[in-house]
Amino acid sequence: MGAATAPVVADVPAPRPVLSTGLVHEGRVFDLRADKxxxxxxxxxxxxxxxxxxxVAVIALDDDERVLLLRQYRHPVRRELWxxxxxxxxxxxEDARDAAARELAEEADLRAARWDVLVDYYTSPGGSNEALRVYLARDLSPVPDDERHVREAEEADMEVRWVxxxxxxAAVLAGRVHNPSAVVGILAAATSRAGGWASLRPAGTPWPERRGG
Known part of the structure; x- marks a missing residue:
């Protein structure tokens, strides 16, 4: 007699009735809402x-299997994070992959010929509806000098490092790296690589968790 098949673990939509909703604060990037x-x-x-x-976030991996990280100041936690x-x-x-390609070009002066979906997650589902998709970008090439983005504010003095x-x-597991996209993306990339990249999904994979679908 064969072993019983384990049930699939998967999050599912299960909205509860919202009796009322109100805007508590309208912000520049996101709003604070209150739902009954x-x-x-x-x-x-x-x-x-x-x-x-x-x-969106991008784990950019070069031919030597080094990941690109940027050191950036994050004021809410008063730290520079990788x-x-x-x-x-x-x-x-805007298409999510196109947004990821734009961020890779603007923040790292790089383009990628190969894109895959690495992992999706909610950043803080107890207090935010932010959905985040992490892409794996490979076959990298530099953005031409005359097409590069002029970085400002916290991005103006970002340090770039290939790790x-x-x-x-090791840095994630030792507690030296705390940015959620870095933690999730790095561990997902290592896990996927160990499985021969079989877990990667096409860049155009539907993403229903994104606000508005």
Whole structure:
């Protein structure tokens, strides 16, 4: 008699009725909303959360299996963090892969001929609806000098470093790297590489978790 098949582990849509919603604060990038939600037997509760457009991040891997990381100041945590290129999905209707390619060019002066979906996640689902997709970018080439983006504000003095993927994994597990896209993306890349990259999904894979689909 064969072993029983284990059930598939997968998140599923399961919205609860929203009785009312209100804008608590309108921000430059995201808003703070308050929803009154009917949880059935759990009663009616009010939940505040950040209404976020979503974002993309890029694990750029070169031919020597080094990952590109950028050191950038993040004011809320008062730290300089090592991060992959990343950015908001704040252009209405923009394809997520196109947004990732734009961020890779603007922040790292790189283009990629090969794109795959590495991993999707919610950054902080207890308090935000931000969905984030991490791409794996390979077959890299530099952006021509006359087409490069002029970086400003926190991006003006970013340090660029190429780190061996195994060393990046070690930095994550040792607690030296804290940016969520770096942690998730680096570990996902190492896991996918160990499996011969079989887990990678096409760059155009549907992403229903993104706000607005």
């Amino acid at each position: 939600v009917d949880l059935g037997e759990g009663g009616r509760v009010t939940r505040e959360y950040l209404d976020h457009p979503g974002a 991060e992959p290129p990343a950015g908001l999905l704040d252009v209405e209707g 061996a993927l195994d060393d990046a994994v």
